[in-house]
Amino acid sequence: MYTLVAGGGKAGANVTRSLMRMGHEVTLIEQRSDRFAQLEEEFEHQVQQGDATELYVLERAGIGRPPDLVLALTGDDEDNLIICQIAKERYGVPKTIARVNDPRNQAHFDLLGISPTVCATSSILALVEHEVPEHELIHLLELRKENLEIVEVLIDKDSPSAGKRVERLPLPDGSRLISVMRNGKAEIAVGATELQPGDQVLAILEPGKEDELRRVLLKK
Amino acid sequence: MKALIIGCGRVGSSVATQLDRDGWNVVAVDEKEEALNRLGSHWGGGFVVGHGMDVDVLREAGIEEADAVVVATNGDNTNLVIGQVAQKRFDVQCVVVRVLDPARADFYRELGLRTISPTKTAIEVLTEAVRACEVPAAIREPAEARS
Numbered sequence: 001m002y003t004l005v006a007g008g009g010k011a012g013a014n015v016t017r018s019l020m021r022m023g024h025e026v027t028l029i030e031q032r033s034d035r036f037a038q039l040e041e042e043f044e045h046q047v048q049q050g051d052a053t054e055l056y057v058l059e060r061a062g063i064g065r066p067p068d069l070v071l072a073l074t075g076d077d078e079d080n081l082i083i084c085q086i087a088k089e090r091y092g093v094p095k096t097i098a099r100v101n102d103p104r105n106q107a108h109f110d111l112l113g114i115s116p117t118v119c120a121t122s123s124i125l126a127l128v129e130h131e132v133p134e135h136e137l138i139h140l141l142e143l144r145k146e147n148l149e150i151v152e153v154l155i156d157k158d159s160p161s162a163g164k165r166v167e168r169l170p171l172p173d174g175s176r177l178i179s180v181m182r183n184g185k186a187e188i189a190v191g192a193t194e195l196q197p198g199d200q201v202l203a204i205l206e207p208g209k210e211d212e213l214r215r216v217l218l219k220k
Numbered sequence: 221m222k223a224l225i226i227g228c229g230r231v232g233s234s235v236a237t238q239l240d241r242d243g244w245n246v247v248a249v250d251e252k253e254e255a256l257n258r259l260g261s262h263w264g265g266g267f268v269v270g271h272g273m274d275v276d277v278l279r280e281a282g283i284e285e286a287d288a289v290v291v292a293t294n295g296d297n298t299n300l301v302i303g304q305v306a307q308k309r310f311d312v313q314c315v316v317v318r319v320l321d322p323a324r325a326d327f328y329r330e331l332g333l334r335t336i337s338p339t340k341t342a343i344e345v346l347t348e349a350v351r352a353c354e355v356p357a358a359i360r361e362p363a364e365a366r367s
Binding site: 077 | 273275297298300301305309323324327331
């Protein structure tokens with residue numbers, strides 16, 4: 001597999017090293033001279049210096065072949081977005097992965113069809129939400145390609161769904177309950193499953209249905 | 221008619237003041253508050269401090285009612301992203317984006333974004349200016365002698 005990595009910071013350098021150890025062919029592009037000099041000592045001719053948003057730099061690095069994968073891992077979201085767009089739309093690169101530095105920019109990547117993306121801040125926040133039980137609806141996983149997400153809901157004694165069977169709940173279209181975790185044991189949610197206070201329920205739903213789901217399961 | 225000018229540097233501020241004089245309702249956006257000074261004392265439009273990548277800033281500047289958006293910050297990629305957001309998310313009819321790099325300007329024009337490359341214009345104008353010069357005979361002769 002041939003991979004082009006844009007951005008030789010910590011993430012870019014570590015990914016390059018790992019892919020090389022797995023036996024893959026990698027070209028790394030780094031713009032800053034001082035950082036490039038460091039990387040060159042380790043990666044030799046497999047790192048090139050330049051601005052990876054410039055077409056001639058990408059071409060020199062072999063984007064015309066094209067690579068199987070382009071990783072846009074610079075510290076600038078606009079650069080990562082443009083790198084992926086150029087890779088896909090101009091050179092027909094089949095797969096790109098972009099790093100999102102500021103989660104507020106995620107919407108721009110979604111708008112322009114740049115997927116998948118990786119955002120350390122969002123991942124950490126999702127874990128924080130998972131660890132803080134007072135949040136009633138926790139985002140566990142986003143399936144961007146499928147346009148679905150998996151959330152966790154904690155049922156308490158005041159929840160309107162407590163004591164009701166799943167088949168009796170007016171769940172919004174585009175949502176399903178997956179499983180119910182009770183006393184440390186998880187079971188697949190079926191129509192006959194009766195929700196009880198203390199249940200941790202996993203649900204899969206289309207983005208934007210959270211409020212409706214929250215109303216059905218949690219709000220008095 | 222309402223226009224947003226994202227990036228109020230030398231180029232953006234001049235476009236803003238000209239459109240303002242033409243009678244447009246203009247709002248300029250820049251990260252730096254000092255950029256307001258570039259608009260001069262007769263400035264009759266609005267000014268919002270903030271980054272053009274921030275959708276809340278664009279909304280505050282009134283992008284939802286804008287007929288035209290000019291994107292002229294000092295970053296090509298920033299401009300390309302903001303231009304596409306204005307076009308695809310906010311459906312602004314007239315979006316004009318400054319892109320210094322002629323290669324990226326050409327490519328994004330193919331993708332349907334109206335890009336303007338001042339670099340490309342400078343290259344053409346400078347080359348034409350030299351071609352139009354009276355070339356001294358001393359420089360011309362060796363080439364003619366060779367042929």
